[in-house]
Amino acid sequence: MTTIIEVSNLTKNFGKLAAVDNVSFSIEENTICGLLGRNGAGKTTLMQLLTGQQFATSGDINVFGQSPVENASVLQNISFIKESQRYPEDFRAKHVFKSAPWFFANWDADFAERLIADFRLPLDRKIKKLSRGQLSSIGVIVGLASRAPLTFFDEPYLGLDAVARQIFYDRLLEDYAEHPRTIVLSTHLIDEVANLLEHVIVIDDGQIIIDETADELRGSATAVVGPSGAVDAFIGNREVLHRDGIGGLASVTIAGLTSTERADAAASGLELSPVSLQQLIIRRTNLTELGGNEKEIEARA
Amino acid sequence: MDESRPIFTQIAEQIENDIITGVMAEESQVPSINEIAVFYRINPATALKGVNLLVDDGAIYKKRGIGMFVASGARERLVQQRREQFPVDFIRPLIAEAMKLGITADQLTAMLTKEGTP
Incomplete structure (x- = not known):
């Protein structure tokens, strides 16, 4: 197995607060990894560090063997779906799916269309008029259809109903089986995703308290x-x-x-x-x- | 799925059950790892681990590039294994519960007879 993310002694301080406190871990290629923890535990900060959106205070991050910071060859292989993604004013859902292929080399337009139908997403409505769940489904669709070698889902389903969440899990699993890739999933709904995960990392107060395979943990x-x-x-x-x-x-x-x-x-x-x-x-x-x-x-x- | 045991052992047991009941006949093709993963909503690596238990055990064999098949003689061997395991899995808990309720050996035998022979 190839290691795709390798982090050693990583620390990120915001003033006096150590949001990420001297953590080391690695994630293997083509696994589904759960990044779990309480609110404010440091999950989002960690994912921002891994995707070059924050600068580390100290420590090393290697993604695809290189530092992700300002590194196009690393970042073009990453899809990062955030809880609070912002879109340009006046954007409609269809504009998101039109522009996504510009950023993701593996974008599958047919798959995106099937997902749009599954989630019943209105394409012509202005994004700011969409419900919270519909907004989340845009992120989920982009994350799945981008088929990036490394995909981060950070609390992807705020406001998604139970049916939509099940669609997300099913499509994720089907597509992952067909097109293996590395997926890091951050969520509070641990019971719902437990069986999908191969590897579980739990972060608490900036430190990693569990880093095991799901089977060992169970x-x-x-x-x-x-x-x-x-x-x-x-x-x-x-x-x-x-x-x-x-x-x-x-x-x-x-x-x-x-x-x-x-x-x-x-x-x-x-x-x-x-x-x-x-x-x-x-x-x-x-x-x-x-x-x-x-x-x-x-x-x- | 039962949360208390590793999922891969449960997948192996499920396939064993299908072989024992004849749902999966000997020499018939076993669903692919991906099909198993999607059906049970589990990670494909877990499904592979479960199937590999049966491959190691000889109940399933792989044909390169074609798929996986139930080995001939698998059913009888699995039945034999389950029979050996039967007292531990079923008889002992039954006796423990009977003792807790003060049911005597004779009463227990009578109950088994009354419930009918399989």
């Missing part, structure tokens, strides 16, 4: 549910990711189990319940935040 936790005593006996001194309890009942999220361990748990009358990617990310994010608080408390003491 197998990395299980919730054990049962009488507190039995649960505690079973978990022993394993690391606890999360703990809930009601009355004498406990539900404890721990690292993934082997099939023998699962059978043991079942034999001791414990129930094992799945932890979705979304729950897992929430728990791991909370864990680092708690850890951070403890450090702060220690620093104050």
Whole structure:
């Protein structure tokens, strides 16, 4: 596999705030990567840095083996779909699709037309008269039909309804299967995209807290549910990711189990319940935040 | 898809089920990786990983440039594997639940008889 994005010790400060704080990671060619995290975690800043729209405070970025900053040979291979894309005054949707081929060498006009029909996008209406969802669908269509070797979708579907989002996922997957390329998808709707992702990067407070394949991540936790005593006996001194309890009942999220361990748990009358990617990310994010608080408390003491 | 287990193992199981029930006959062509990915709405790399479990296992074989096919004898071997796994996957949980409810071995046998033989 070829590495298409390679970032090392990257930092971006805005005044005193470290929006991206000394991160290192890489993304392989022709994978779908989820870039997840809370609001203000640093996702958009990171994508702006990767596409040469922000200058790094320090650290190295290599995209297609080169720095993306002011580098036409890198940038012409990138399609970056932003949450808040602005268009010229008086632009109509059709103007976007007419001008897109000027920027994207792989633009597929037929595919764009099929997507326009799928999303029922009115081409002749002025863009400022479009609804929020329709505006988002323009971005989604450009991102898909541009077929750029590296495509970033930054929260592409603000205002898109459930039907339109499903169309987006289905078309993305079909077209990716036919025309493999590297896709970085930033979203809050983790459950919806969980199965599409091959690689998951979670950023929190400017730092990367998870950088794993989706399969590893999925197998990395299980919730054990049962009488507190039995649960505690079973978990022993394993690391606890999360703990809930009601009355004498406990539900404890721990690292993934082997099939023998699962059978043991079942034999001791414990129930094992799945932890979705979304729950897992929430728990791991909370864990680092708690850890951070403890450090702060220690620093104050 | 069940969230608690890797998706690729579930894809492999699903294809195994199709072979066992005869939906996919021996020597018939298996859907392509892309078809599987789109159908189950999963990443193609995950679909490939699932199918490769069956290729490694010998249940499916690849013909270069043509596609993937169900191996002959695959059904019987899969049935055998599932039978060996049956006590762990089904009998033990059944007994655990029966013990929790205070159902005796005789009562359990009676229930199994009453529900009918397969």
